[in-house]
Amino acid sequence: MRALWLWLRAIFLRRRVEHEMRREMQAHIEFETEANIRRGMPEAEARRAALVAFGGVVKAEEAVRDERRTRLLEIVAGDVRYAMRGFARRPGFATVIVALLALGIGANTALFGVVYQQLISPLPFKDGNRMVHLEATGAQGTILLPVAPELREAWRGSSRAVEQMIVVGVGAFAIGDTTQDRPRQLYGAVLPSGASAFIGVHPLLGRDIQPADTLPTAQPVVVLSDQVWRRDFGGDRAIVGKSLLVDGVRHVVIGVVPPNYAMPFLGERDIFLARRALSPNATRADSLFNGSARDGEALAKLRPGVSVDEANREVSALFERWKADPRAGQFAAQLGGAVIDPPRVVRAVDEIRPERREAILVLFAAVSFVLLITCANVANLLLVRAWSRQREFAVRAAIGASRGRLIAQVLTEGAILSLAGAIAGIGVATLILHGIQTSRLGQMIGAATLRPSVLVWCLALSLFTTLAFGLVPARFAAENRMTDALKAGARSQSGGSSARRFRTALVGLEVALSVMLLAGAGLLVRTLVAMSDADVGLDTRNLVSVEIRFPQKEFSLDARHAAVGAIKSRLEAVRELRDVTISSMTPPRFGIGLGGLQFEDRPSRASDSLSAIGFNDVDPTYFSRVGLRVTNGRIFQADARLAADKNPTEIMVNERLARRFFPNGNAVGQRLKYGKMPWSTIVGVVADVDVPGLGDRARSLQLYMPIAAAPGRATFVFRFTQPVFLLDSLIRGIVRDVAPRARVGNPIVADELLSGARQLQHSLLQVIGAFAIVALILAAIGLHAVIAFSVSQRTREIGTRVALGAAASDVVRLILRQGLTLGLVGVAIGIAGALASSRALASFLYGVRPGDPVTIAVVGALLASVAVVASLPPAWRAAHIDPIEALRAD
């Protein structure tokens, strides 16, 4: 304690401590002098003898100071004070550097936050790292299949690997507010008893679903997502306790989950219901998703220490046994005869979608480039400064500062700048993270907050930047040949060729990194152009779809038939609606079918039977109204079937399917069978429908069937040139008139689906493009600085040239050539880098290859012209050098 107090006193009351020390030693000498006088010496002699006896006062003082153990701190404090004085003298310089660093560090910190939260940190669920689910796939892994309930239950029952398992039901529910009769379709999860404890998330409002809510006699309850709460209930904090109609049954709202709450594997859900054990008054949720249901998703927690491989071995063994069970055959038949692979155990932490991971890493690489560029720029600025301070360093060295002290001094300055940059960078990172959270990019790559680990990263970055840009100037400062610098009038035109080379290299690096970023941005621009120009296969202009459901409970077959017809004719009567037609799916989407594809003209092959297929049940008018070209054959007849068990006999396929199975172009007239569907005849072939960006391999083979005359669900498709929000009341009005119990979905604009598919590329472009522009500006500044400095160094040489008869244009050309050469070297390196690095973007590109020569040529030319433009001002200055002045200057 006492030692600490003395130490702190020595630091903070330094003056007083020093003063006391001096007084104490002074007193000592006085005592000695007095003693000497008492011994009979004359006063002057006595004082001299006392001083001699004391020894060196300065030396004693230094010894005491050493004893205080504050030396290092004093040195650092001295360096800091010195540095701060230096910055205060040139505040603009310090501000520019701190701003650059804040940008570089801030952007990098923000993206690191995303990387950390999305890719590194444990999941926000209890024991998230042990959480797994069973995933079954078919059709060469392109589609997910449900896991057979028996298999799931067998695993739950016999597994040594599983600690706990819950089966969560998923499905769509009709939500009607009690005050207005306007059912809305929401996606929900039905949670069994124990799910809350399993997942462990604290609600934002109210409570979560408790085991008591799953008793047969319990009051049905519902938990809302933050989004639904805000959108449909205006964020009403008094919502808890109010009641809500879910599928027509009164449920009590018991809570609201936090924003962006995503369930493991199931993602974000609109509502959460409790699955009550079967009771007489069972709701659909209760009966649909009890243990044996197919639509349940099995989430399990592995016991601590159990690996995924062990769990997988267990499941494979169970699968082999299950395959022998007759129920296995029934299950496969239910899925349309799909070939089922053994289910895989997938960990929640490995579940992150690959494109999300790639997008995050690409962005992180981009911000790291930006950080490197800012470091290069700052290093450049500091080098120039170190140069102009050459004499100062030489003087300090001459009066005894060691090499280490000079390096420490420069590094201290770097550390102060870095720290200031990091602190400002935290502000920048907060802004960027806020921007990510509120933008659509956030939905794409996930949001993040500034957590302690992220701040540690920020601090580590500032340390990195200190070393990155501080060490080199420090070395030059220390290496300074003082005699050179001190030589009268030395303008140091000769010294530091290594420094110049280094600065040139730095600028080359900046240019190269800019080329790489710009090439990335360029590729994304070309991708977006290609995507929006791409032929989707149908004419999506003003195309809007509205899905309407006719629940079986409330609509007989005849009632459906009547309702569909009535709605269609009412829609056709509206002047603003054109091209009204009906399909089962919202164009350009397809439903997905599984199961074996068989052709009458050949024995079925295993590879055919694995196919997943996109299907759409459509009205015969669909093709002409949505602009889907029939390339061969004819359109099928309208389907007269009312009952669901009757089946179509005429179908149409897309060109890809026709080409794949009938390469000779004779698809029309052939008969095929798909899954449980009976044999049908291909009567026509239509163009492929492909949405760029969806990359939907599972739906690339497409099948059209006539829509049933009385479908349970019909999508009304039409063109509407006016704002879409006008549609809602129009359609609800029509439906209220002719089929009030039908459920109306939200209008979906086809072009919005298309641009939605481009969203990821769009967001990436915004970010990378912004960084590329920043990089370009920084590189231009760096180029300009190097050329300008070089001109100032070559003043005398240029003066001599002019004196010997060089014209202004010669001088300009000389300087521009220097700038262009420097730029081109950077461009060359950058192109090499871009060829390699743009491959990281490959999975986001469409219609353009990573090493696209056009993009690279344009970017290279752009950078070369930037190099020329950046060299223009110094070139102009050089051309106006007065030879007499220049030669006299030294």
Place this chain on the structure above:
Amino acid sequence: MSDASDVLQGTLDLLVLKALSLAALHGWGISQRIQQLSRDALQIGQGSLYPALYRLERKGLIKGEWGTSENKREAKYYQLTAAGKRALAAESEEWRRYSSAVDLVLSATG
């Protein structure tokens, strides 16, 4: 004149403690007292005395306070703390054991 190297650091600390065990003294007084007690055999250089005082104060063995001498001169007077007294006793004992051991070795014959 003696310098730090003449008196081992640990020994100097012990001597200072001993000098202060009789009365509170200022720096000059301490060096005089040691010189006097050692019959002029030991002279403490100021270059080591003052760091030693600082060190002992940091260890909490002595406490310095400004006071006035008989001839009205301001000086910093040091006195032993309780810890200092204990340390003096322990270290004196240690020193005696050590020096008698060295004596034994040196006085051994053949």
